Amino acid sequence: MIHLATFAASVAALALSSAPAFAQEDVPAGYTVSLPDKVTELRDAALKDDLAYSITEGLTSEVGPRLAGTEAEARARDWAVAKLKSLGFANVHIEPFDMPVWVRGEETAEVVAPYRQPLRLTALGNSGATPAQGLTAEVVYFPTYGDLVNAPADSLKGKIAFVSNQMQPTPDGSGYGQFGRARFTGPDIAARKGAAAIVIRSIGTDHSRAPHAGATRFGDGVTPIPAAALSTEDADNLERIVARGEPVRLHLLLTPRQTGIHQSGNVVAEVPGHDPDAGIVLIGGHLDSWDLGTGAIDDASGVAITTAAAKRIMDAGGARRTIRLVWFGAEEVGVFGGKAYAEAHGDDHHVAAAESDFGADRIWRFETNLPDNASAIADRLQRALAPLGITRGEGVGGDGADVGPIMRKGVAAIDLNQSGLRYFDWHHTPEDVLDRVDPEQMRQNVAAWTAMLAIVADAPEKIGPVTPRK
Amino acid sequence: MIHLATFAASVAALALSSAPAFAQEDVPAGYTVSLPDKVTELRDAALKDDLAYSITEGLTSEVGPRLAGTEAEARARDWAVAKLKSLGFANVHIEPFDMPVWVRGEETAEVVAPYRQPLRLTALGNSGATPAQGLTAEVVYFPTYGDLVNAPADSLKGKIAFVSNQMQPTPDGSGYGQFGRARFTGPDIAARKGAAAIVIRSIGTDHSRAPHAGATRFGDGVTPIPAAALSTEDADNLERIVARGEPVRLHLLLTPRQTGIHQSGNVVAEVPGHDPDAGIVLIGGHLDSWDLGTGAIDDASGVAITTAAAKRIMDAGGARRTIRLVWFGAEEVGVFGGKAYAEAHGDDHHVAAAESDFGADRIWRFETNLPDNASAIADRLQRALAPLGITRGEGVGGDGADVGPIMRKGVAAIDLNQSGLRYFDWHHTPEDVLDRVDPEQMRQNVAAWTAMLAIVADAPEKIGPVTPRK
Structure with a gap:
C-alpha cells in the first residue's frame, strides 16, 4: 500500500512539474546524502x-x-x-x-448441547479459574467486540460470552490493536455484565487448532472470570453450532492461578x-x-x-x-x-x-x-x-x-x-x-x-x- | 511425474511411427469409445x-x-x-x-536433561501406559527406522527409543507405507529390544506442533510399551538437543488404556x-x-x-x-x-x-x-x-x-x-x-x-x- 501510494504521489508530482522532470529539487534528501x-x-x-x-x-x-x-x-x-x-x-x-506471576493450569472445553464435542482453547493471562469440577453454562454469541460492548448491563448473567471477531493479516500488524480488544478488555467487559466466563476467537490470522495465548486485564474491583481463547478453527466450529439455532451450552475447565510475587x-x-x-x-x-x-x-x-x-x-x-x-x-x-x-x-x-x-x-x-x-x-x-x-x-x-x-x-x-x-x-x-x-x-x-x-x-x-x- | 512420463512415451512413439502420425492405431482405446x-x-x-x-x-x-x-x-x-x-x-x-477399544489418557513429555523443556506428543493406538507418576529414562536416537531395526538385541534395555524418520509428500501417498513403519512396527521392535518406551517423529508431512495419532500393533506375547508420536517440530527440537552430544533424558506420562470389548x-x-x-x-x-x-x-x-x-x-x-x-x-x-x-x-x-x-x-x-x-x-x-x-x-x-x-x-x-x-x-x-x-x-x-x-x-x-x- 505504501509503495503504491508513494508511486502515485511521484507520478502526480511529475505531471505537475515543469521540465526538466528530474531537477535536483525533485530528489528527496535521502537520496543526496x-x-x-x-x-x-x-x-x-x-x-x-x-x-x-x-x-x-x-x-x-x-x-x-x-x-x-x-x-x-x-x-x-x-x-x-x-x-x-x-x-x-x-x-x-x-x-x-x-x-506478580500467573501460571496456566488445566484447560479443556466441551460443547455439551445441542451436540457434544471437545474444543481447543487456552486461558488468557490473568484469567480467573473455574470451579475444580468446571463450569457449564449457555453461550451468548457476539460476532464482534462491538456487539459485546453494546450488550445491555447484566445481560450476560451466568452465561458464557463468545466473541468471535477474526483478525486479518496486515503488513504493519495494525489489526492486532483493533481486533485484539476482544482479548485486552473483552473479559473485563463481560465480567462487568455478569458473565460467568468468556471465550474469544484467538487474536490471530491463522486457520489452525493452535490457540493464541496473551494477557488480559481486569479493572480495579472487577473479579477475574475464566477467560480463554479458542483456536480459530474451534471458533469456526462453535459458530457453525450456534448457527443451528438451538441453545448452545459449554463446559469449561480452567485452573490457572496467581502464584504471588x-x-x-x-x-x-x-x-x-x-x-x-x-x-x-x-x-x-x-x-x-x-x-x-x-x-x-x-x-x-x-x-x-x-x-x-x-x-x-x-x-x-x-x-x-x-x-x-x-x-x-x-x-x-x-x-x-x-x-x-x-x-x-x-x-x-x-x-x-x-x-x-x-x-x-x-x-x-x-x-x-x-x-x-x-x-x-x-x-x-x-x-x-x-x-x-x-x-x-x-x-x-x-x-x-x-x-x-x-x-x-x-x-x-x-x-x-x-x-x-x-x-x-x-x-x-x-x-x-x-x-x-x-x-x-x-x-x-x-x-x-x-x-x-x-x-x-x-x-x-x-x-x-x-x-x-x- | 506420470504426466511427464506419458508425454515422453508419446513423443517417442511419434518419432518411431511412420506417417500419418495420427493413424487410428496410435489412438489408445480410451479415446475411441x-x-x-x-x-x-x-x-x-x-x-x-x-x-x-x-x-x-x-x-x-x-x-x-x-x-x-x-x-x-x-x-x-x-x-x-x-x-x-x-x-x-x-x-x-x-x-x-x-x-476391543483403546482410549487415550493423559499425555505429556518433558526433556529433563541436559535442559528442561516440554515436548508435544500423542499416544499411538494400542500404546501401553507409563506408571501413574510417569517414567524417566535416557533417550537412544535412531535417525531412521532401519537404524532401530539394526540395533542389537537388548541394547535398549530401560531406555526410550527415539525414531525420527521424516516423511515427505508424494502425489500417491506412497511415503506413508515406507516411513509409517516407524509407527506400525517400531514400537513392537523397540519392546522386543527391551525399551522402556518409544517416541517417534510423527508420520506426517507437516511442520507443526500437532502430533499425528495412529495405531500401532504389538506382536503376540509382546507386552505393549508406552509409544507416542512427537510433533514434527518437537522431533526437530529433540534432534537439536541430542546433537549437543550430552545424554538426553525424557520424562513421559502416558495413561491410555484398553477398555474391553x-x-x-x-x-x-x-x-x-x-x-x-x-x-x-x-x-x-x-x-x-x-x-x-x-x-x-x-x-x-x-x-x-x-x-x-x-x-x-x-x-x-x-x-x-x-x-x-x-x-x-x-x-x-x-x-x-x-x-x-x-x-x-x-x-x-x-x-x-x-x-x-x-x-x-x-x-x-x-x-x-x-x-x-x-x-x-x-x-x-x-x-x-x-x-x-x-x-x-x-x-x-x-x-x-x-x-x-x-x-x-x-x-x-x-x-x-x-x-x-x-x-x-x-x-x-x-x-x-x-x-x-x-x-x-x-x-x-x-x-x-x-x-x-x-x-x-x-x-x-x-x-x-x-x-x-x-
Missing part, C-alpha cells in the same frame, strides 16, 4: 550473519518456553549472561525486579562509546515468552537480531555513543521489565531507543521521531536502508513495548518495521518455534540493524530530547 | 454438487471426533442413519459388531438395481475417526463424496446393478468394520468395490483390476474422467482398507486416486477439520465418482471374479 564506507561495508557483511540465527536456535533448544517470573525465565537469564559474556560485551549483568530481571550488556558525553543508544528485545511455544519469533529473534548487530559494531571498534543492549524480562505479562528499566535508568543520558519485537521477517519500512536538528540522520538511514528494500515511512516512530516507558521520557525512537503478514499466524501459540524463522530474512534484519547502529551511534548531530509519539 | 449422454450429463451436473460438503460439514459440526467403539461413534451412526434415510436411500440400517457398526444404504442378477457395486468410506480432529478429511469426506455420487445415480433413476453404500465403522483402529462386512456379506454377489479414504483433494488418476472381458469399462472410465483431468494409471487397482477384505475374495477394484500432496499434513492430527476440505476439489471428486458409478453400475459386461492385487 553520502554514507561513510564503514556503514555500507558493515551492512553488507551483515547479510552473511549467522549469529542471530544461532542465538535463536540456542535459546529455543536449550531453554525453550520461558514464562515471566518462572524458573525457566531465570534459566534463560543465566543463558543470556553466559552468551553475552562469551560474545565479548562489556558490563554484562542482570537487573532483577519483582512481579516472584523475581524476573533484565539482562544488560554494553558496547561502551568513545565519547562519554554522547549518550546511549538503547536497543533490545524481550527474553521472556509465552509458555505454549518456544518463543522463537516472540522474541528470541528480537534479542538475537539486536545482539548480532551490536556485536558487529563492537567488532568494528565500537562507536561514538554507547550501545546498550537489553534483553528485557517479563514483557508479555505486563511490560514489567520495560517499566523497571525506565525506573532504574530514567536519568541515564539516552539519545535514541529501538526495539525488535515483531519476529524475523524482512524489514520493509523505517520510521523515527528524530528531532528536526537530527533529520539528517533519517536521511542517512534512508540511503543506507534502501538497498535492503526498506522504505522511509511517513509516520512517527515509537514502537516497542519495552522501550515505551523510556521513550515516554523524551528519548527519540527509531523503528525498523518487520513485515507482519505471517507474524500473527504463530504469535503466542505453540507454533512459535524455530522453524518459523527464515534465516535469509533474519539476515536482512541484522543488516538493517547494523547499518542503523553504525549511523545513529556515530552521528555527529545532537539527538533529542523529543516529544514522544502519542 | 463413446459415452452415453447420461454419463456426461450426470458427471457435469455433479461439478455443482453441494451435498458432499454439506454432509462433511454436518458430521464434523454435529458429531465431531468419533473414535471407534465410543459413544461418539454410536452417535455418528445414528446421525448417518437419519441422514441416509432423509436422502431417500433404501435399506438403511446398522450392522453392529464387537471390537464394545460395539461398533457399519451403516449400510442401497440404491437397488434394476437387474437382481447383475450384482452389487460396493462403495463407501469410514465413519469413525481419530479423536484429535473432527475427521473431516479422514474420512467424513469419503462417506460424503460416495454418498453424494450414489444419490445422483438414485435421483437419475438408478442403475442396472445395486449400489451398496457403506459407512464403515472402526477402520482406524484395525479395519474391524471392513472385516465384519466381509464376514457377513462374503457370499453376496459383489462385482466391484471402490472406497474414498484419502481426503477430498482432486482425483488425478484411476486404476482398476477389472478382468480382461470387462476392459471396455476401463476404456469408458478413461473417456469419462479425462475431462476432469484424471489420467489412467498403469498400476493394478486395489486401494481401500475397508473394502480390502471383500476384494481379497475376488471382487474387482476401481481406485479413484486423490492427490496426496496435502493429506499427510493433517491426517490423524487435531488439524483434520472442515477447513481442510476445498469445496471445489471436493466437487471434482463427486463428479468422478458419479461418472464412475454411471458407467460401472450400468455396464452390460459381466465383471469378475478377479485375482486380487497382492
Whole structure:
C-alpha cells in the first residue's frame, strides 16, 4: 500500500512539474546524502550473519518456553549472561525486579448441547479459574467486540460470552490493536455484565487448532472470570453450532492461578562509546515468552537480531555513543521489565531507543521521531536502508513495548518495521518455534540493524530530547 | 511425474511411427469409445454438487471426533442413519459388531536433561501406559527406522527409543507405507529390544506442533510399551538437543488404556438395481475417526463424496446393478468394520468395490483390476474422467482398507486416486477439520465418482471374479 501510494504521489508530482522532470529539487534528501564506507561495508557483511540465527536456535533448544517470573525465565537469564559474556560485551549483568506471576493450569472445553464435542482453547493471562469440577453454562454469541460492548448491563448473567471477531493479516500488524480488544478488555467487559466466563476467537490470522495465548486485564474491583481463547478453527466450529439455532451450552475447565510475587530481571550488556558525553543508544528485545511455544519469533529473534548487530559494531571498534543492549524480562505479562528499566535508568543520558519485537521477517519500512536538528540522520538511514528494500515511512516512530516507558521520557525512537503478514499466524501459540524463522530474512534484519547502529551511534548531530509519539 | 512420463512415451512413439502420425492405431482405446449422454450429463451436473460438503460439514459440526467403539461413534451412526434415510436411500440400517477399544489418557513429555523443556506428543493406538507418576529414562536416537531395526538385541534395555524418520509428500501417498513403519512396527521392535518406551517423529508431512495419532500393533506375547508420536517440530527440537552430544533424558506420562470389548457398526444404504442378477457395486468410506480432529478429511469426506455420487445415480433413476453404500465403522483402529462386512456379506454377489479414504483433494488418476472381458469399462472410465483431468494409471487397482477384505475374495477394484500432496499434513492430527476440505476439489471428486458409478453400475459386461492385487 505504501509503495503504491508513494508511486502515485511521484507520478502526480511529475505531471505537475515543469521540465526538466528530474531537477535536483525533485530528489528527496535521502537520496543526496553520502554514507561513510564503514556503514555500507558493515551492512553488507551483515547479510552473511549467522549469529542471530544461532542465538535463536540456542535459546529455543536449550531453554525453550520461558514464562515471566518462572524458573525457566531465570534459566534463560543465566543463558543470556553466559552468551553475552562469551560474545565479548562489556558490563554484562542482570537487573532483577519483582512481579506478580500467573501460571496456566488445566484447560479443556466441551460443547455439551445441542451436540457434544471437545474444543481447543487456552486461558488468557490473568484469567480467573473455574470451579475444580468446571463450569457449564449457555453461550451468548457476539460476532464482534462491538456487539459485546453494546450488550445491555447484566445481560450476560451466568452465561458464557463468545466473541468471535477474526483478525486479518496486515503488513504493519495494525489489526492486532483493533481486533485484539476482544482479548485486552473483552473479559473485563463481560465480567462487568455478569458473565460467568468468556471465550474469544484467538487474536490471530491463522486457520489452525493452535490457540493464541496473551494477557488480559481486569479493572480495579472487577473479579477475574475464566477467560480463554479458542483456536480459530474451534471458533469456526462453535459458530457453525450456534448457527443451528438451538441453545448452545459449554463446559469449561480452567485452573490457572496467581502464584504471588516472584523475581524476573533484565539482562544488560554494553558496547561502551568513545565519547562519554554522547549518550546511549538503547536497543533490545524481550527474553521472556509465552509458555505454549518456544518463543522463537516472540522474541528470541528480537534479542538475537539486536545482539548480532551490536556485536558487529563492537567488532568494528565500537562507536561514538554507547550501545546498550537489553534483553528485557517479563514483557508479555505486563511490560514489567520495560517499566523497571525506565525506573532504574530514567536519568541515564539516552539519545535514541529501538526495539525488535515483531519476529524475523524482512524489514520493509523505517520510521523515527528524530528531532528536526537530527533529520539528517533519517536521511542517512534512508540511503543506507534502501538497498535492503526498506522504505522511509511517513509516520512517527515509537514502537516497542519495552522501550515505551523510556521513550515516554523524551528519548527519540527509531523503528525498523518487520513485515507482519505471517507474524500473527504463530504469535503466542505453540507454533512459535524455530522453524518459523527464515534465516535469509533474519539476515536482512541484522543488516538493517547494523547499518542503523553504525549511523545513529556515530552521528555527529545532537539527538533529542523529543516529544514522544502519542 | 506420470504426466511427464506419458508425454515422453508419446513423443517417442511419434518419432518411431511412420506417417500419418495420427493413424487410428496410435489412438489408445480410451479415446475411441463413446459415452452415453447420461454419463456426461450426470458427471457435469455433479461439478455443482453441494451435498458432499454439506454432509462433511454436518458430521464434523454435529458429531465431531468419533473414535471407534465410543459413544461418539454410536452417535455418528445414528446421525448417518437419519441422514441416509432423509436422502431417500433404501435399506438403511446398522450392522453392529464387537471390537476391543483403546482410549487415550493423559499425555505429556518433558526433556529433563541436559535442559528442561516440554515436548508435544500423542499416544499411538494400542500404546501401553507409563506408571501413574510417569517414567524417566535416557533417550537412544535412531535417525531412521532401519537404524532401530539394526540395533542389537537388548541394547535398549530401560531406555526410550527415539525414531525420527521424516516423511515427505508424494502425489500417491506412497511415503506413508515406507516411513509409517516407524509407527506400525517400531514400537513392537523397540519392546522386543527391551525399551522402556518409544517416541517417534510423527508420520506426517507437516511442520507443526500437532502430533499425528495412529495405531500401532504389538506382536503376540509382546507386552505393549508406552509409544507416542512427537510433533514434527518437537522431533526437530529433540534432534537439536541430542546433537549437543550430552545424554538426553525424557520424562513421559502416558495413561491410555484398553477398555474391553464394545460395539461398533457399519451403516449400510442401497440404491437397488434394476437387474437382481447383475450384482452389487460396493462403495463407501469410514465413519469413525481419530479423536484429535473432527475427521473431516479422514474420512467424513469419503462417506460424503460416495454418498453424494450414489444419490445422483438414485435421483437419475438408478442403475442396472445395486449400489451398496457403506459407512464403515472402526477402520482406524484395525479395519474391524471392513472385516465384519466381509464376514457377513462374503457370499453376496459383489462385482466391484471402490472406497474414498484419502481426503477430498482432486482425483488425478484411476486404476482398476477389472478382468480382461470387462476392459471396455476401463476404456469408458478413461473417456469419462479425462475431462476432469484424471489420467489412467498403469498400476493394478486395489486401494481401500475397508473394502480390502471383500476384494481379497475376488471382487474387482476401481481406485479413484486423490492427490496426496496435502493429506499427510493433517491426517490423524487435531488439524483434520472442515477447513481442510476445498469445496471445489471436493466437487471434482463427486463428479468422478458419479461418472464412475454411471458407467460401472450400468455396464452390460459381466465383471469378475478377479485375482486380487497382492
